[in-house]
Amino acid sequence: MSAGNGQYEVSKMRRFQDLLARMFDVALVLAGAAVASQIRFDDLAQAGFYWALVMFAAAFALAIFPAFGVYESWRGRSKLALAGQVSLAWLIVQGSALVLMYSLHRSDVVSRLWFSYWTAVTGGLLISYRLITHAVLARARGAGMNLHQVAIVGSGSQCDALIRRIESAPTTGFRAAAVYNTSPQNSPVTSTGVPVFDSVDALADYIRTNDVHELWLMLSLAQEPLICSLVGEFRDDLVNIRFMPDVRSLALFEGSGVIELLGVPAINLVASPLSASSMLKKEIFDRLFAAAALICLAPLLLAIAIAVKVSSRGPVFFRQKRKGADGRVFTIYKFRSMRLHTEEKGTLKQATRNDPRVTRVGAFLRRTSLDELPQFFNVLRGDMSVVGPRPHALEHDDLYQKVVAGYINRYRIKPGITGWAQINGFRGETDRIEKMERRVEHDLYYLGHWSFALDMRIIGATIVAGLVHRNAY
Numbered sequence: 001m002s003a004g005n006g007q008y009e010v011s012k013m014r015r016f017q018d019l020l021a022r023m024f025d026v027a028l029v030l031a032g033a034a035v036a037s038q039i040r041f042d043d044l045a046q047a048g049f050y051w052a053l054v055m056f057a058a059a060f061a062l063a064i065f066p067a068f069g070v071y072e073s074w075r076g077r078s079k080l081a082l083a084g085q086v087s088l089a090w091l092i093v094q095g096s097a098l099v100l101m102y103s104l105h106r107s108d109v110v111s112r113l114w115f116s117y118w119t120a121v122t123g124g125l126l127i128s129y130r131l132i133t134h135a136v137l138a139r140a141r142g143a144g145m146n147l148h149q150v151a152i153v154g155s156g157s158q159c160d161a162l163i164r165r166i167e168s169a170p171t172t173g174f175r176a177a178a179v180y181n182t183s184p185q186n187s188p189v190t191s192t193g194v195p196v197f198d199s200v201d202a203l204a205d206y207i208r209t210n211d212v213h214e215l216w217l218m219l220s221l222a223q224e225p226l227i228c229s230l231v232g233e234f235r236d237d238l239v240n241i242r243f244m245p246d247v248r249s250l251a252l253f254e255g256s257g258v259i260e261l262l263g264v265p266a267i268n269l270v271a272s273p274l275s276a277s278s279m280l281k282k283e284i285f286d287r288l289f290a291a292a293a294l295i296c297l298a299p300l301l302l303a304i305a306i307a308v309k310v311s312s313r314g315p316v317f318f319r320q321k322r323k324g325a326d327g328r329v330f331t332i333y334k335f336r337s338m339r340l341h342t343e344e345k346g347t348l349k350q351a352t353r354n355d356p357r358v359t360r361v362g363a364f365l366r367r368t369s370l371d372e373l374p375q376f377f378n379v380l381r382g383d384m385s386v387v388g389p390r391p392h393a394l395e396h397d398d399l400y401q402k403v404v405a406g407y408i409n410r411y412r413i414k415p416g417i418t419g420w421a422q423i424n425g426f427r428g429e430t431d432r433i434e435k436m437e438r439r440v441e442h443d444l445y446y447l448g449h450w451s452f453a454l455d456m457r458i459i460g461a462t463i464v465a466g467l468v469h470r471n472a473y
Contacts (some may be wrong), residue, residue: 018071021064028129029058032122039117049109053097054118061093070130077297079134083127090126092120103459111347138171148175151207153230154218156187162218162244163191177212178203182219182226200226204233215241246338272412273447281452286386290379297373304335304370311361314340317374322391325414330383333374337362375417387455388416389443390427400436410443419452420446423461 033054065071068089070082094115103106150166152159163176179196180203181189189196197203207215215234219227231241276281292299305316318336321329338357358366365371378384384391389410392400400407421427421442426435446454 006205020182022065022070025061025065025126026058028125029061029122030054032125033118035121036114036118039114040399046153049106050114053101053110057093058098058307060096061090064093064196064211065089079131082130082134086126086130087123090123137173147173147175149210149212150174150214150216151180151203151212152179152216153180153182153203153226156181156189158187158218159189160191162216163194174214177210178206182223199360200229200233207234207239208237210371213240215239215459216245217241221245225332265419274413274450278450282385282455283382285452285455286379286384287382288460290376293376294380294463296374298368304365304373307361308335308337308365312339312359318371321394322415323394323411324383324391325410325411329335329394330378335362335365335371337366337371346398348408372417379417383414383415385414387418387458388414389419389446390422390439391415400440404436405432406444407440408442413447418458419443419461420458424460 032050065086068085070086070089078247098107098115101110152162154162159179159181163179166172166174166176176191176194179189179191179194180200181187181196181198184196184198195206197206197471215230217227217230227243234241272279308316314336316336318334318338319331320334322332324330337359338355339359362371376386379386397407419442421439424442426439426442
């Protein structure tokens with residue numbers, strides 16, 4: 001079979017699979033309605049309108065699901081994201097069904113419980129079907145079936161790194177089939193078992209004669225002529241060409257994402273690595289966690305406030321200006337741990353071990369980090385996050401911004417009560433510039449690898465082992 005005939009057969013098979021998936025979704029919508037009817041169906045006389053509503057939802061699902069990409073190939077992509085897309089698409093379908101009911105003045109005819117059961121059951125079926133299908137496909141791909149052959153274009157080291165990623169995830173169904181090394185003299189390909197080519201023509205012949213499905217371009221933005229040459233070469237072939245721009249020398253955070261601005265794709269080089277949805281999720285969690293913490297810790301907060309007040313003259317709370325997200329200045333709150341004293345203007349002395357300014361109650365609070373608890377008020381106000389880079393005094397910001405590379409990028413998100421640097425031992429006095437460099441290194445790692453699970457890990461480590469530390473004084 002020729003390469004052209006093979007590509008035609010693959011395309012025909014994909015169209016058939018797409019049609020089959022759509023028909024199966026219709027069947028699941030009908031099945032969900034039938035199950036809901038078994039659970040709750042009061043007025044059998046109105047069955048005709050019930051099923052008319054179901055058929056409307058099934059037809060609307062066929063129209064709207066493709067817009068959410070649920071029928072596209074999710075090979076190598078997040079299944080959690082797929083479940084989210086299916087859920088969102090189905091909720092929009094059901095929202096439209098509700099609008100239809102109200103428009104026809106038939107909302108009193110349909111049982112609300114039945115509609116809720118139908119929405120929940122069908123949503124569960126649509127998601128479960130896809131997750132089960134992907135699990136079966138993953139096992140098949142791991143066993144060497146349903147594979148997509150991939151040709152890679154890039155320098156030797158880039159190709160080697162990508163081949164290792166492919167080999168470490170066999171269930172995605174990708175297999176490295178060929179490599180075009182753009183710099184064979186400076187960076188040879190060390191991976192074995194993959195043919196290496198040194199010309200576009202030789203690579204193109206191999207792709208066409210060996211049914212290679214994917215062409216991945218790991219090239220820099222300066223290699224536009226080569227990119228255009230490859231795209232032009234395969235313009236009339238059914239080969240997926242994916243551009244993976246090499247912006248490592250420019251990007252602040254590893255894996256900087258692609259966003260859309262005014263309908264134009266843009267790559268974040270120096271910007272917050274957290275997406276708008278991630279920031280919203282983090283914001284909601286922060287407010288709920290801070291409110292719960294303040295309620296649960298209210299007796300402890302009151303006891304500490306009394307102890308601070310009676311132990312030495314002065315206010316209960318220590319207030320200081322700090323930088324927040326995007327450099328906005330806010331007032332941070334702590335329990336006062338030092339005796340009242342005056343600092344020289346423009347200077348700020350960090351607390352040292354056995355510092356005479358620290359009270360006995362203050363020493364205990366600082367050692368156990370209980371002096372930080374009022375910062376939950378800062379979180380509730382939106383100045384801080386539960387987890388994030390620790391904020392420093394403004395005087396220290398001015399100093400370290402000039403001598404520590406990347407220091408200011410800590411403030412691309414809200415500062416936190418605890419953070420990745422703190423649970424790894426980089427807290428307390430920074431009497432040497434190396435200590436601050438290591439702290440900033442950990443903060444930037446956190447920004448580049450943020451996830452909700454990482455936040456939970458940091459909170460857990462802080463609660464279990466992070467309250468008392470040898471550097472806390």
